[in-house]
Amino acid sequence: MSGLPPPNAPELHLSARALACRRGQRLLFGALDFELRAGELIWVRGRNGSGKTSLLRLAAGLATPESGELRRHAGRLVFVGHANALKDELTVAQALAFLLQLRGLAADSGAVQAALDRLGMAARRDAPVRSLSQGQRRRVALARLAAEREPAPWLLDEPFDALDVEGAERLNGLLLQHRARGGSVLLTGHQGLDTQRLQPRELDLGPVNTTEG
Numbered sequence: 001m002s003g004l005p006p007p008n009a010p011e012l013h014l015s016a017r018a019l020a021c022r023r024g025q026r027l028l029f030g031a032l033d034f035e036l037r038a039g040e041l042i043w044v045r046g047r048n049g050s051g052k053t054s055l056l057r058l059a060a061g062l063a064t065p066e067s068g069e070l071r072r073h074a075g076r077l078v079f080v081g082h083a084n085a086l087k088d089e090l091t092v093a094q095a096l097a098f099l100l101q102l103r104g105l106a107a108d109s110g111a112v113q114a115a116l117d118r119l120g121m122a123a124r125r126d127a128p129v130r131s132l133s134q135g136q137r138r139r140v141a142l143a144r145l146a147a148e149r150e151p152a153p154w155l156l157d158e159p160f161d162a163l164d165v166e167g168a169e170r171l172n173g174l175l176l177q178h179r180a181r182g183g184s185v186l187l188t189g190h191q192g193l194d195t196q197r198l199q200p201r202e203l204d205l206g207p208v209n210t211t212e213g
């Protein structure tokens with residue numbers, strides 16, 4: 001994934017050079033190079049504990065690399081972490097409106113309804129978040145992506161986790177639409193991604209590095 005891009009390569013969104021990450025005593029990866037460009041999807045792979053979540057946190061600016069650099073070249077990125085960040089005491093519509101407002105997106109009832117509808121959750125809009133299953137919570141958390149219009153980088157940590165086949169299909173549809181408008185995606189996960197239609201590039205973090213460095 002290194003080397004000079006062709007002269008008419010799509011706009012650069014993220015670039016990592018000799019990126020190293022340490023968690024505690026362990027060096028998770030030591031010299032990672034990759035570029036994420038407009039319209040691309042990179043599927044970060046690797047065993048449990050190999051550092052996939054850690055890489056996304058570096059990309060989001062939520063953690064600092066041990067060495068090397070990770071540069072964000074494009075506008076405001078979207079980070080959807082593994083935790084759903086939904087408040088239990090709110091209704092589904094209120095919780096999503098809160099996320100949309102944080103992002104500076106329209107959060108009126110029409111916008112909320114449309115986003116919930118894309119994830120098949122519109123009928124539960126007045127239900128309290130605490131009454132939802134894990135998969136339903138995941139759908140509501142991902143509904144914020146349906147309200148996005150910018151070709152920004154999306155950083156998604158295990159977005160397919162807890163989704164059923166129908167939910168995964170809806171998310172694959174959002175990813176396809178985002179790529180078509182020039183958005184980019186860096187995501188982790190062990191299953192659910194429609195590799196046939198999305199044609200991801202794979203970034204393999206390999207086996208867990210068990211040596212201390």
Ligand SMILES: Nc1ncnc2c1ncn2[C@@H]1O[C@H](COP(=O)(O)OP(=O)(O)OP(=O)(O)O)[C@@H](O)[C@H]1O
Nearest residue numbers: 023024026028046047048049050051052053054055
């Ligand atoms: N808060 C922490 N403090 C110290 N070490 C941590 C911490 N969180 C994670 N680690 C270490 O970092 C390693 C990588 O964690 P990370 O969550 O990035 O892996 P992952 O590839 O996303 O795993 P999974 O596939 O299980 O989600 C873990 O194996 C763990 O040893």
